[in-house]
Amino acid sequence: MAAAKLTKKEQDDLRARLLEEQQELREQLASIEEDSFAATQSEMIGDVGLDDEIADAGTITFEREKDLSIEQNVRDLLGKIDRALRRMEDGSYGVCSACGKPIEKARLKALPYADLCIKDAQARARR
Ligand SMILES: [Zn+2]
Known part of the structure; x- marks a missing residue:
């Protein structure tokens, strides 16, 4: 299968970038998970006044939803990077x-x- 016209050097560079990005995304994911855990913990303490409590609950929900959508994006990207790395292995990259x-x-250089x-x-x- 000779359709991929990247040189070995080019593919190696792209692989290095994918691995680097994969590492960064994994760290990001770990810190998102830590943050949501911390939010759960502070929510359970619940020793705030009623008004504060309502405001905080809103903020916490908002923060968590934001985290979830970031987390979703990060997982999505990690999946794409995984597939790209596998395709490099089997030669279909x-x-x-x-x-x-x-x-x-x-395009590959912009979006490996x-x-x-x-x-x-x-x-x-x-579509
Ligand atoms: Zn096409």
Whole structure:
């Protein structure tokens, strides 16, 4: 399968970037999980006045929902990075998963975990 036209050096660079990003995202995920744990703990103490309590409960819920959506995004990205790394292993990296043509190098350099060419990514976004 010679469709991926990246040189070995280019793919190695992209792999290094993916691994670096994967590391950062894992750390981010760990700190989000720590934060939600801390929020649960402080919520359980509950020795605040009634007005404060209501305000705090609102804030805590908001913060938690924000955390959850960030967490979702981080997990999503980690999944994409995982798939990209696996595709490097089996030699299908850099090939569009929709049309089977090579993904533009510039696109891979901007988005190393991309698994669609520009045309198919745009088509999918429009749907
Ligand atoms: Zn395509």
